[in-house]
Amino acid sequence: MAKTCAYLFLLSLTFTFFIFSSASSEEEILLTFKSSFEDSNNYLSTWSNNSAIHYCNWTGITCSPTPSLSVTTVNLQSLNLTGEISSSICQLHNLTDLNLSDNHFNQPIPLHLSQCTTLETLNLSNNHIWGTIPDQISLSGSLKKLDFSRNRIEGKIPESIGSLQNLQVINLGSNFLSGSVPSVFGNFTELVVLDLSQNLNLMSEVPREIGKLEKLEKLFLQSSGFHGAIPDSFVGLQSLTILDLSQNNLTGEVPQMLGSSLKNLVSFDVSQNKLLGPFPSGICNGKGLINLSLHTNFFAGSIPNSISQCLNLERFQVQNNGFSGDFPNDLWSLPKIKLIRAENNIFSGVIPDSVSMAAQLEQVQLDNNSLTSRIPQGLGLVKSLYRFSASLNSLYGELPPNFCDSPVMSIINLSHNSLSGRIPELKKCRKLVSLSLSDNSFTGEIPPSLSDLPVLTYLDLSENNLTGPIPLGLQNLKLALFNVSFNKLSGRVPYSLISGLPASFLEGNSGLCGQGLPKACSDDQPRHHTLGLTTLTCALISVAFGLGTLIVAAGFFVYHRSSKQNSQMGSWRSVFFYPLRVTESDLVMGMDEKSAVGIGGAFGRVYVLGLPSGELVAVKKLVNYGSQSSKSLKAEIKTLAKIRHKNVIKILGFCHSDDSIFLIYEFLQKGSLGDLLHKPGFQLLWGVRLRIAIGVAQGLAYLHKDYVPHLLHRNIKSNNILLDADFEPKLTDFALDRIVGEAAFQSTIASESALSCYIAPECGYSKKATEQMEVYSFGVVLLELVTGRPAEQAESAESLDIVKWVRRKVNITNGAYQVLDPNISDSSQQDMLGVLDIALQCTSVMPEKRPSMFEVVRALQSLDSRSPLPSTEFSTSEGHSVSV
Ligand SMILES: *[C@@H]1O[C@H](CO)[C@@H](O)[C@H](O)[C@H]1NC(C)=O
Ligand SMILES: *[C@@H]1O[C@H](CO)[C@@H](O)[C@H](O)[C@H]1NC(C)=O
Ligand SMILES: *[C@@H]1O[C@H](CO)[C@@H](O)[C@H](O)[C@H]1NC(C)=O
Ligand SMILES: *[C@@H]1O[C@H](CO)[C@@H](O)[C@H](O)[C@H]1NC(C)=O
Ligand SMILES: *[C@@H]1O[C@H](CO)[C@@H](O)[C@H](O)[C@H]1NC(C)=O
Ligand SMILES: *[C@@H]1O[C@H](CO)[C@@H](O)[C@H](O)[C@H]1NC(C)=O
Numbered sequence: 001m002a003k004t005c006a007y008l009f010l011l012s013l014t015f016t017f018f019i020f021s022s023a024s025s026e027e028e029i030l031l032t033f034k035s036s037f038e039d040s041n042n043y044l045s046t047w048s049n050n051s052a053i054h055y056c057n058w059t060g061i062t063c064s065p066t067p068s069l070s071v072t073t074v075n076l077q078s079l080n081l082t083g084e085i086s087s088s089i090c091q092l093h094n095l096t097d098l099n100l101s102d103n104h105f106n107q108p109i110p111l112h113l114s115q116c117t118t119l120e121t122l123n124l125s126n127n128h129i130w131g132t133i134p135d136q137i138s139l140s141g142s143l144k145k146l147d148f149s150r151n152r153i154e155g156k157i158p159e160s161i162g163s164l165q166n167l168q169v170i171n172l173g174s175n176f177l178s179g180s181v182p183s184v185f186g187n188f189t190e191l192v193v194l195d196l197s198q199n200l201n202l203m204s205e206v207p208r209e210i211g212k213l214e215k216l217e218k219l220f221l222q223s224s225g226f227h228g229a230i231p232d233s234f235v236g237l238q239s240l241t242i243l244d245l246s247q248n249n250l251t252g253e254v255p256q257m258l259g260s261s262l263k264n265l266v267s268f269d270v271s272q273n274k275l276l277g278p279f280p281s282g283i284c285n286g287k288g289l290i291n292l293s294l295h296t297n298f299f300a301g302s303i304p305n306s307i308s309q310c311l312n313l314e315r316f317q318v319q320n321n322g323f324s325g326d327f328p329n330d331l332w333s334l335p336k337i338k339l340i341r342a343e344n345n346i347f348s349g350v351i352p353d354s355v356s357m358a359a360q361l362e363q364v365q366l367d368n369n370s371l372t373s374r375i376p377q378g379l380g381l382v383k384s385l386y387r388f389s390a391s392l393n394s395l396y397g398e399l400p401p402n403f404c405d406s407p408v409m410s411i412i413n414l415s416h417n418s419l420s421g422r423i424p425e426l427k428k429c430r431k432l433v434s435l436s437l438s439d440n441s442f443t444g445e446i447p448p449s450l451s452d453l454p455v456l457t458y459l460d461l462s463e464n465n466l467t468g469p470i471p472l473g474l475q476n477l478k479l480a481l482f483n484v485s486f487n488k489l490s491g492r493v494p495y496s497l498i499s500g501l502p503a504s505f506l507e508g509n510s511g512l513c514g515q516g517l518p519k520a521c522s523d524d525q526p527r528h529h530t531l532g533l534t535t536l537t538c539a540l541i542s543v544a545f546g547l548g549t550l551i552v553a554a555g556f557f558v559y560h561r562s563s564k565q566n567s568q569m570g571s572w573r574s575v576f577f578y579p580l581r582v583t584e585s586d587l588v589m590g591m592d593e594k595s596a597v598g599i600g601g602a603f604g605r606v607y608v609l610g611l612p613s614g615e616l617v618a619v620k621k622l623v624n625y626g627s628q629s630s631k632s633l634k635a636e637i638k639t640l641a642k643i644r645h646k647n648v649i650k651i652l653g654f655c656h657s658d659d660s661i662f663l664i665y666e667f668l669q670k671g672s673l674g675d676l677l678h679k680p681g682f683q684l685l686w687g688v689r690l691r692i693a694i695g696v697a698q699g700l701a702y703l704h705k706d707y708v709p710h711l712l713h714r715n716i717k718s719n720n721i722l723l724d725a726d727f728e729p730k731l732t733d734f735a736l737d738r739i740v741g742e743a744a745f746q747s748t749i750a751s752e753s754a755l756s757c758y759i760a761p762e763c764g765y766s767k768k769a770t771e772q773m774e775v776y777s778f779g780v781v782l783l784e785l786v787t788g789r790p791a792e793q794a795e796s797a798e799s800l801d802i803v804k805w806v807r808r809k810v811n812i813t814n815g816a817y818q819v820l821d822p823n824i825s826d827s828s829q830q831d832m833l834g835v836l837d838i839a840l841q842c843t844s845v846m847p848e849k850r851p852s853m854f855e856v857v858r859a860l861q862s863l864d865s866r867s868p869l870p871s872t873e874f875s876t877s878e879g880h881s882v883s884v
């Protein structure tokens, strides 16, 4: 009796305590919870018992609104937490959301969380949770979202999971679950998202019961070892928007009614299975072609739903199966369709002219089927199409003249078909990268307009009946592949077009002649002058701006002097940002032939001057600058002179008169990277080269993103990278456009470097300078560092520019090894290949595929063994094939 009393007393005490200190008690619960795990980055510094901050305002905590103030959400995602997940958190009586995703918790599924009876969301995604899902799993009945994805959970999914009937989201993707999926999924009547993807060890049929889930919107079962047929019951998935069954072992046919019932479908993916048979007649409507006028009516609301159904479909992927029969025709005219992939099946049928109605179509891949069709005129009317490939079919007839009219068209592959007639002139597809028409029956000449497509890189016209000469203009393209073998071409082959490419790309054309071919041309001697001269000019220009400057002084001084004594040169105005003890007349007098370096760069000559103090400075004399007022000129140069970065050269000051500007830079003894590369026997250790690359990348990233205003360099090349005594690189000649004005800059730069290989291909048609163009130029510098070759070589007319040379090599097996500088020891090869990979991505012909300078910095740093950094998301593992 006394004992019971004591108990009651204790209970009431505890109870009173809870009532009285409910606020501090939640705080204590949180502190206890925190004490079970390790917060090595100290992200949860606010979680402390003597904190001035109320616990409702602690990192990751959300409380119910005043006055009740009770913790409802604990969101600790991505805080690098380790240790134990303690059940103490369940003492929070109002906790609904617990998100511990993206940490390093390494333990079995914390079953004690079943004590959290109010929980609605439990997110443990992306940790190291291991072990099986226990049979007795009994989490809160109110649980709506359960996310265990991206862990190491193994074993079977227990039947008992069916008790969690209120679940709206189940994500068990990317684990090691195995065995057969239990047939309890019919219980989840509220389910909206089901993800069992990426569980390679599952060996299961797709549960029929899933078909009962009328609210299901997203079903992800890809890459999970599902076999057997797609259940007929799937026609019940009225709300489904995303269906992904790809990369399983599914067999049989697609249920006949599937297409017509899935009205809300946006993405349909059953690719890479063993499905076969004819596709349901009309994945979307069962009634064949949708008529444009019907569409119009439909949107006006007067067409019965049964006629056109999945009008929201954007992605249709059925590639790599065994489907046969006619390709579903109505797909072609769906208003929102973007992606159609059906390659590697046995589809027959035609591509209808109504494809013109697919106004959002971007990508079509139909290769390796049995289509018997003309290329419809309507295809050329789709202005969003960027990829169309239908090789290995029985396409016939002539190419419509508009077939490449889409302004974004990038890849066309119609090889191995029976197309005939002439190849139309291609004028509108300025972004075409790859064109393959090989193994057809085309006749006539190679259209000269191909030479005007600025980014064309892969051109395969082999095995046709083409006649006439190879258009000379093609040598201006950076072609990585040029195959015209087995045609009836004749005449001289421009040597630069084919140098570095396998001779087999020309064979089977008995009329072709020229250097390196079995047949020499009879008419005249080889003429290499034109090309020789342009490369020579390039090289000379590049030598011009070789040497730089160094000064000891630091700080930021602005000396402002109006010169009155200088009579003969008119009126000079100077601004010095450093205490330079020099007058305008010293500068003017000192600038003579002896002090000049090189023959004059893009905007004027560079002189090296010794100051009375003994210091050396480099002075660039800009002539021909635009109509900037003295005031704005000063403002612009000041903007540039304020840049403080170890990889950008300092502007020490400037003076200007009415017709010239002298820019005074620090002088660097070692000269430019371009000079070093051009010296015979160029040798620089790999570690030094990598540091130069990182420095330049950091300088550029700084100009692009960190400096305000953001700046573009506009003229990146190895000659504009100066090296100090420790080989620390510094960018020079940057942002001259701001000084001389855009118009003067354009006309000077454009005329001097139109053919320079540092210039990104899109400069041809896009005049606006972009960061992506700079990334390209930087990529060319990287190629120089990896190969040890100057980008442009003057000595031999046959030499290719570096981008072409590398592209052609890396296309060959093991070619990547051949481009690496042989002067560098094999032990650095892996790192060099890594940098080569980055360089190839930077010099990708497609601007949007190039990484940002910031990503480049991180990728390069991760290769630098001296300062190991965590690996970055920026992928350097896409192999060494040329990225387009
Ligand atoms: C509160 O902080 C003190 C030290 O500041 C510590 O000794 C004590 O254990 C903490 N109490 C709780 C509940 O964490
Ligand atoms: C949390 O911080 C906000 C803004 O600083 C403040 O208005 C609010 O009163 C704080 N809440 C509590 C419970 O202290
Ligand atoms: C995460 O925490 C571990 C120690 O637990 C630490 O070594 C590591 O540097 C942390 N990672 C990050 C990105 O802060
Ligand atoms: C929090 O939980 C307690 C006890 O379960 C309950 O009485 C209270 O109403 C809840 N407060 C809120 C804001 O939900
Ligand atoms: C983490 O969980 C909280 C609470 O459920 C939620 O608000 C937040 O969006 C979640 N984070 C992510 C990335 O889903
Ligand atoms: C769980 O958190 C991750 C972020 O770490 C988020 O991507 C995911 O959407 C969350 N799951 C749910 C069901 O909210």
Ligand SMILES: *[C@@H]1O[C@H](CO)[C@@H](O)[C@H](O)[C@H]1NC(C)=O
Residues within 6 Å of the ligand: 159, 160, 161, 162, 163, 164, 165, 184, 187
């Ligand atoms: C499915 O739900 C019913 C109640 O609707 C329940 O009785 C049954 O136990 C659940 N099945 C499983 C496997 O938990």
Ligand SMILES: *[C@@H]1O[C@H](CO)[C@@H](O)[C@H](O)[C@H]1NC(C)=O
Residues within 6 Å of the ligand: 224, 225, 226, 247, 248, 249
């Ligand atoms: C498909 O089944 C075969 C055996 O029939 C197996 O070797 C293969 O790994 C399975 N593929 C997948 C993706 O599960």
Ligand SMILES: *[C@@H]1O[C@H](CO)[C@@H](O)[C@H](O)[C@H]1NC(C)=O
Residues within 6 Å of the ligand: 289, 291, 292, 293, 294
């Ligand atoms: C499209 O509709 C128009 C009338 O609305 C009709 O004349 C035409 O035949 C239809 N075309 C097809 C291919 O059904």
Ligand SMILES: *[C@@H]1O[C@H](CO)[C@@H](O)[C@H](O)[C@H]1NC(C)=O
Residues within 6 Å of the ligand: 440, 441, 442, 463, 464, 465
């Ligand atoms: C090329 O034309 C000849 C007739 O001139 C024909 O016999 C041959 O089949 C054609 N070749 C191709 C690949 O079309």
